[in-house]
Amino acid sequence: MSADVLVEVDGGVALLTLNRPEHLNAYTAKMGTLLSQAYRDCDEDDDVRAVVLTGAGRAFCAGADFSSGATPFDAPDENSAFSASPIDPAAFELRKPVIAALNGHAVGIGLTIALQTDIRIVAEDAKYGVVQVRRGVIPDCMAHWTLTQLTSLGVAAEVLLTGRTFTGAQAAELGIANRALPAEQVLGHALDMARDIAVNVAPMSAALCKRLLWDSAIHGYTPRQVATLETLLHHRVMGTADAREGVAAFVDKRPPQFSSRLSSEWSALPEP
Numbered sequence: 001m002s003a004d005v006l007v008e009v010d011g012g013v014a015l016l017t018l019n020r021p022e023h024l025n026a027y028t029a030k031m032g033t034l035l036s037q038a039y040r041d042c043d044e045d046d047d048v049r050a051v052v053l054t055g056a057g058r059a060f061c062a063g064a065d066f067s068s069g070a071t072p073f074d075a076p077d078e079n080s081a082f083s084a085s086p087i088d089p090a091a092f093e094l095r096k097p098v099i100a101a102l103n104g105h106a107v108g109i110g111l112t113i114a115l116q117t118d119i120r121i122v123a124e125d126a127k128y129g130v131v132q133v134r135r136g137v138i139p140d141c142m143a144h145w146t147l148t149q150l151t152s153l154g155v156a157a158e159v160l161l162t163g164r165t166f167t168g169a170q171a172a173e174l175g176i177a178n179r180a181l182p183a184e185q186v187l188g189h190a191l192d193m194a195r196d197i198a199v200n201v202a203p204m205s206a207a208l209c210k211r212l213l214w215d216s217a218i219h220g221y222t223p224r225q226v227a228t229l230e231t232l233l234h235h236r237v238m239g240t241a242d243a244r245e246g247v248a249a250f251v252d253k254r255p256p257q258f259s260s261r262l263s264s265e266w267s268a269l270p271e272p
Contacts, residue, residue: 005034006056007041012049012198013191014042014096021057026065027109032086035113039087043094046261049198049206051094052190053117054101058183061110063131084140091116092146092214095207095262097197101190103183107131107165112141115150118210120176121190122168123183128176129165149217151175202242204260208233211269225272232270 006017016038018025025031035053042048055061076082091098091113100114102122108131114120122128130147132139139147139160147156155174158164172180181189197206212233216226237243242258249256 002030002034004028004031005038007038009045009048011195012047013194014038014045014048014051015191016042016051016053018053018055018061020065021055021059023065023067024059024062024105025055025057025110026062026067027113028065029086036086036088039089039091039094039098042096043089044263046203046263048096049201049203050194051091051096051098052101052187052194053091053098053114054103054187054190055106057104059104059110060100060102060106060126061113062105063108063110084138085142087113087116087141090142092118092210095210095266096203097194097201097206097210099190099194101187102126102128102168102177103186108135109140112139112143112146115143115146115176116141119178119190119193120171121186121193122171122177122180123186124168124172124180126168126183127165128168128171129163130159131163131165133161134163147176199255202237202246202256202258202260203262204240204242204265205237207262207266208237208269215269221272228272229269 004019006019008015016035018031020026020031042051098117099119099121100117102114102120104123105127106114107127107129111128111130130139130143143160147159151174168177168180171177212226212229215221240260242260245256245258
């Protein structure tokens with residue numbers, strides 16, 4: 001990967017780092033392209049069991065980049081491939097758990113990218129906000145949907161319509177973040193969580209669980225539809241090598257050695 005997005009894989013965990021610290025990791029189209037490619041690569045790599053997304057330096061991502069003097073909010077020309085959701089796939093579309101370690105400020109698209117991840121750990125004293133309405137545009141990266149799923153319509157309305165900023169501690173209180181910690185502890189906590197997943201969670205189980213979790217929100221499944229899918233997916237994993245290994249490792253009090261490979265064994269979820 002380019003220096004703007006660093007990728008390091010170790011012990012089943014891929015660490016993706018937004019790496020423009022001199023600009024507080026301000027978002028550029030190039031960064032979005034690189035992050036999208038990193039997501040795709042991680043999703044296809046069986047050696048990656050979990051992904052952590054963070055920022056270099058003292059910020060996660062301070063929002064759109066204005067350093068060149070040109071505003072990213074100029075009208076696109078007719079040949080532009082502009083998309084308000086430039087990260088493709090979104091983090092929730094990956095089959096691997098994605099944890100955002102928001103080590104510092106995350107504003108605008110910096111926060112809306114993180115809202116697409118499965119788990120968010122934030123710095124308690126840093127600044128967060130979806131501020132686009134204060135810049136004359138509107139929120140992006142599906143924030144009108146992700147924020148409502150994570151919190152409630154009322155909280156999403158307050159955050160999106162006011163464009164106000166708030167601390168990491170307040171983000172946790174609102175349900176936007178899973179946990180708020182001192183900034184210096186954020187990345188370590190996220191990596192510990194990812195390593196635990198990489199060692200102790202079966203890859204296929206994680207992928208099916210994540211897909212059912214997000215698809216239930218996307219498609220608005222009823223509880224009984226979810227029950228049907230849970231039964232169908234149990235039939236897919238019961239009696240497999242991973243199911244036998246998970247039980248054996250638990251009984252033997254040892255780390256499991258799961259062998260499922262998403263790259264060759266994955267198939268999409270059935271219809272409920």
